Amino acid sequence: MVSIMTGIVGRDDVSDNDDVLSKYSGKTIPSLVVWPKTTDEIARIVRWANLKKISLLVRSSSGPRLRGDWFPKVENTIILDLSKMDRILRIDPLNKVVMIEPGVTYGKLLKELTRKGLRPAIPFIPEASKSVLSACLDREPTIMPRFHWDSSDPLLCTETVFGTGDVLRTGAAAGPGSLEEQWASGQAQKNPQGPSQFDPFRLVQGAQGTIGIVTWISMKCEQLPEHHKLYLAGSDNLNDFMDFNYAVLRRRLADEHFMLNKVNFEAAIASANDIPEWVLVIGVSGHGMIAEEELEYRTGDIMDIARETNIILHDSLGKIKGTDILTLLNKPSDVAYWKLQVYGECHEIFFLTTLDRAKEFYEVFQNTANTVGFPIDQIGAYIQPLAQGTNTHVGLDLFYSPEDKELVEKMISLSSMGQAQLLNRGAYFSRPYGFIVDAVFKHASSSTLSAMRRVKQIFDPSNILNPGALCFKEVLQ
Amino acid sequence: MLEKNVYESFKKIVGDQFISQDPAVMDTYAFQWCNEIESAQRGEEPQRFGVRPLAVLLPASLEEVQAIVRLCNEHDVTFKAHTTGMGPWAGVSNLRSIQIDLRRMNRILEIDEKNMYAVIEPYVTNAELQSELFRYGLMHHAQGAGPQTSPLASHTSFVGPGFTSPYTGFSGRNVLGVEWVLPSGDILRLGSYDYNGKWFSGDGPGFSLRGIMRGWLGAYGGLGVFTKAAIRLFSWPAPKDWKWKTGGTIPNYDWEVPPYWQLYVLNFEEWEEYQSAMYELNDREVCMVATTSAPEGLAALFTNTKTEAIEAIFAGLLARTRNYIVVLVAAHTRREFEFRAKLVKLILEKYGGNDLIEEGVITPKPMHYGETVRNMLGAHAFRFSNCFQSTHGGMDTISMAVRLAQLNQPVKQKYIEKGVIGDDRGLGVWITSYESGHMAHMEVPTVYDPTSVKSCLGYAEYQDECNKMDLDQALGMPFFIVGDEVHEFYAERTMHYPDWLRKIKASFDPKGLSDPSHYVKGVKKDK
Numbered sequence A: 001m002v003s004i005m006t007g008i009v010g011r012d013d014v015s016d017n018d019d020v021l022s023k024y025s026g027k028t029i030p031s032l033v034v035w036p037k038t039t040d041e042i043a044r045i046v047r048w049a050n051l052k053k054i055s056l057l058v059r060s061s062s063g064p065r066l067r068g069d070w071f072p073k074v075e076n077t078i079i080l081d082l083s084k085m086d087r088i089l090r091i092d093p094l095n096k097v098v099m100i101e102p103g104v105t106y107g108k109l110l111k112e113l114t115r116k117g118l119r120p121a122i123p124f125i126p127e128a129s130k131s132v133l134s135a136c137l138d139r140e141p142t143i144m145p146r147f148h149w150d151s152s153d154p155l156l157c158t159e160t161v162f163g164t165g166d167v168l169r170t171g172a173a174a175g176p177g178s179l180e181e182q183w184a185s186g187q188a189q190k191n192p193q194g195p196s197q198f199d200p201f202r203l204v205q206g207a208q209g210t211i212g213i214v215t216w217i218s219m220k221c222e223q224l225p226e227h228h229k230l231y232l233a234g235s236d237n238l239n240d241f242m243d244f245n246y247a248v249l250r251r252r253l254a255d256e257h258f259m260l261n262k263v264n265f266e267a268a269i270a271s272a273n274d275i276p277e278w279v280l281v282i283g284v285s286g287h288g289m290i291a292e293e294e295l296e297y298r299t300g301d302i303m304d305i306a307r308e309t310n311i312i313l314h315d316s317l318g319k320i321k322g323t324d325i326l327t328l329l330n331k332p333s334d335v336a337y338w339k340l341q342v343y344g345e346c347h348e349i350f351f352l353t354t355l356d357r358a359k360e361f362y363e364v365f366q367n368t369a370n371t372v373g374f375p376i377d378q379i380g381a382y383i384q385p386l387a388q389g390t391n392t393h394v395g396l397d398l399f400y401s402p403e404d405k406e407l408v409e410k411m412i413s414l415s416s417m418g419q420a421q422l423l424n425r426g427a428y429f430s431r432p433y434g435f436i437v438d439a440v441f442k443h444a445s446s447s448t449l450s451a452m453r454r455v456k457q458i459f460d461p462s463n464i465l466n467p468g469a470l471c472f473k474e475v476l477q
Numbered sequence B: 001m002l003e004k005n006v007y008e009s010f011k012k013i014v015g016d017q018f019i020s021q022d023p024a025v026m027d028t029y030a031f032q033w034c035n036e037i038e039s040a041q042r043g044e045e046p047q048r049f050g051v052r053p054l055a056v057l058l059p060a061s062l063e064e065v066q067a068i069v070r071l072c073n074e075h076d077v078t079f080k081a082h083t084t085g086m087g088p089w090a091g092v093s094n095l096r097s098i099q100i101d102l103r104r105m106n107r108i109l110e111i112d113e114k115n116m117y118a119v120i121e122p123y124v125t126n127a128e129l130q131s132e133l134f135r136y137g138l139m140h141h142a143q144g145a146g147p148q149t150s151p152l153a154s155h156t157s158f159v160g161p162g163f164t165s166p167y168t169g170f171s172g173r174n175v176l177g178v179e180w181v182l183p184s185g186d187i188l189r190l191g192s193y194d195y196n197g198k199w200f201s202g203d204g205p206g207f208s209l210r211g212i213m214r215g216w217l218g219a220y221g222g223l224g225v226f227t228k229a230a231i232r233l234f235s236w237p238a239p240k241d242w243k244w245k246t247g248g249t250i251p252n253y254d255w256e257v258p259p260y261w262q263l264y265v266l267n268f269e270e271w272e273e274y275q276s277a278m279y280e281l282n283d284r285e286v287c288m289v290a291t292t293s294a295p296e297g298l299a300a301l302f303t304n305t306k307t308e309a310i311e312a313i314f315a316g317l318l319a320r321t322r323n324y325i326v327v328l329v330a331a332h333t334r335r336e337f338e339f340r341a342k343l344v345k346l347i348l349e350k351y352g353g354n355d356l357i358e359e360g361v362i363t364p365k366p367m368h369y370g371e372t373v374r375n376m377l378g379a380h381a382f383r384f385s386n387c388f389q390s391t392h393g394g395m396d397t398i399s400m401a402v403r404l405a406q407l408n409q410p411v412k413q414k415y416i417e418k419g420v421i422g423d424d425r426g427l428g429v430w431i432t433s434y435e436s437g438h439m440a441h442m443e444v445p446t447v448y449d450p451t452s453v454k455s456c457l458g459y460a461e462y463q464d465e466c467n468k469m470d471l472d473q474a475l476g477m478p479f480f481i482v483g484d485e486v487h488e489f490y491a492e493r494t495m496h497y498p499d500w501l502r503k504i505k506a507s508f509d510p511k512g513l514s515d516p517s518h519y520v521k522g523v524k525k526d527k
């Protein structure tokens, strides 16, 4: 295996060193880590793995894993670490789009885009080493719902090596013509749909690496604002924000728009006295000609809505200034990821619902925490409206110290019991990881499972891509 | 012929009243706009009649649709869903086919005002949905084909630009979930519904089965029947106390324009300035509509009769109109309106344009505001002839749309000179942006004479030349690239995508019974 891989990617980019392997190991230890650098190398590896029925697991980000699920699930797995494919291939300010390889991190991307007057749709203070491409592929929520038209945004086109080893550029990138020819004709790989009568990008996205390996994506961006302000409101009751949230989302007035509970606010932003149970964060901006007037009109209309819905927006919360928060939101986390700073470890739970049910789910989860004895003040919450307000991501972060064995046990019970309860009440785990995966698919209808298996059969017939993930439990033959 | 026992079994499903084999009725399904072009492109004598179905069934429920599809599987009968049926795409191709006409499934099942989505059945029309939504201060994305067509058909199965696309996007991107009778008869519901009975997300768990559902163009009825769709809604930009009020009579209806609405026709001497302005207007989110047609098209857009349109032309419209953008600013508040109106003026100035409405070259009446948001302007294209169809259609950036328009002009002019298509000096295009300019598409509405064989063949030849040009110059994949032959024509220069499509078809429709004529057959054709 080593010699074959060395033949494809070169000696320096293959390792079976125990120390290296351990970084990629969960319960199962992979047999090899390979760092491919081109689409062609990946395609050759996939075709070979097909013949040999060797499983492949792709990783693009380095850094911590908070979902407990990104490790090999079967023996004899080769890890394809794409972090060395880290080029920003193209930035097109006119068409507000960037094309990136898997290893590009938020840190690197933000720097380059800012220079070109653009900003990406970015998740809430991501890890510095997080791969932008893998966040997009995982439908990771971003903090500006106004620009989130479809659940798939900001992902646009991709180049994908399917489980068969075949390469397809998805969306308008498929052709006619090479990428260079498309650029010459004024295109910028902006239409993610197609080619033609299917949307392969929707099959790779959310697939947790079970359908294809993506070697680059185009990703939509927005213009960098010249004027940008941040407002905050506090309440002890999440539902106090509801009318305001719905009205502002409907009007598409704000940029950043999300809520944090006190625990997450303190963990991610700053701690202070008197932080309310919930903080609503609203960013407003203006750019281009009469940018300041844009900011004024947006702010004016938002303030009117606030008045009508009994919300008071402030530009600071005690000593914590909106401007400081804005700075935080426009860069990745410090080297030590904020979720790990407080207690050392964090376990993430997240699901989709609608805004009007977020509070109910939060309380259900708190009750379970009380039952299992996990401290409420170590549960962070992040509520992120998506798709211009059509649905909402609820993220629950369980902070704990790995040394505290008793708490680790409680965390595990809370995660499994709490998620099961959320599921039973209608929380939608659209991106299932960890404890909840099997329960989620048990709940799925047989026709959904059958449809998913058919898709898998078409794009990864030998089941070599991340076997064991999602509902694909078949053992490699 | 359908065997008697098969017919009887179908009849049992829907009842006596809702099945027909009456030849006159069958003809109404076979007689369709654009069939003459499709037949010409297949190398046949152009004709309006397509294939007559062996029977038409009108199911009333999901269960009936499922039973019909199962019976089709049992007896090897091809089927095709037909909703509002505007065009040949809902027609059948196989001689042993039935038509599933969904007109009895016409309920709006849910409007979730806060979370902004509606759940609809197939035969809810854009007009009906829009009227219901006004009450909630909401609107949906309606395809440009008009108020009489089906938003479900557009969202689940068929393309999907509309006049409000800068503000409401594209049908395929606004789907939140569907109820779907697969070609096998199994029922599939996408996304969140299985978990809580709500349709707020159509994706996952895991990857999104929307990926096989329609793609960019829609499966055109080639992959089963959709019985429900949840679609996104958008804010209707009018103050809360505004009411829909109409008056007058045909053709001069009146309509109470909401207070913060303003139409502009921003005219630019050169494409370059046009393009810059189009980018900036869209990026700044000031337009509900940003659309472009030919000068001749402008005359048709904002008049009520052919005579009026011709009068506008004689009054000098053509001479004063170059590359223009019809912009509708539609704001919720005075503050929003004033900002947007100011920005439109500044952008116009920046790129040296003029406003043809301000200059009196064309004067939209209040009704035209209503027609714009009801997507009735497209039908004005029938005003100068009783027929048109579109070539090209690639969708990506505003620059590509402009380049396509420029390159298309001499090609179109050639066919105009041959006398086979209507004369718009080759300038007739339709450009619209989507999602605040993140995407755009250009197509070329082209007027032809459906009663003339020469004109139909000429149009078909023009379309073939356009397709070839799109391939050679990498100008995106046009609309209507559907059906095996056409897919194959594109395959080589588009990474052989049809191979994947065929595998999807073979897997989900092993017997090939969901009419493949505007989709793909499950097996690779011999070259």
Ligand SMILES: Cc1cc2nc3c(=O)[nH]c(=O)nc-3n(C[C@H](O)[C@H](O)[C@H](O)COP(=O)(O)OP(=O)(O)OC[C@H]3O[C@@H](n4cnc5c(N)ncnc54)[C@H](O)[C@@H]3O)c2cc1C
Residues within 6 Å of the ligand: B080, B081, B082, B083, B084, B085, B086, B087, B089, B090, B091, B102, B122, B143, B144, B145, B146, B149, B150, B151, B152, B153, B154, B156, B157, B158, B159, B160, B161, B162, B163, B219, B220, B221, B222, B224, B225, B226, B227, B378, B379, B380, B381, B518
């Ligand atoms: C003036 C004019 C302007 C137009 N402008 C536009 C435009 O801006 N944008 C645009 O997208 N199109 C446009 N069209 C093209 C087209 O006519 C429309 O898109 C029209 O909406 C399609 O037909 P329909 O809605 O009546 O549905 P149908 O003809 O009933 O269906 C369309 C297709 O979807 C399939 N289908 C329908 N319902 C179902 C179902 N329930 N399950 C499975 N398959 C189904 C059908 O089999 C068929 O292939 C225009 C046409 C005209 C004449």
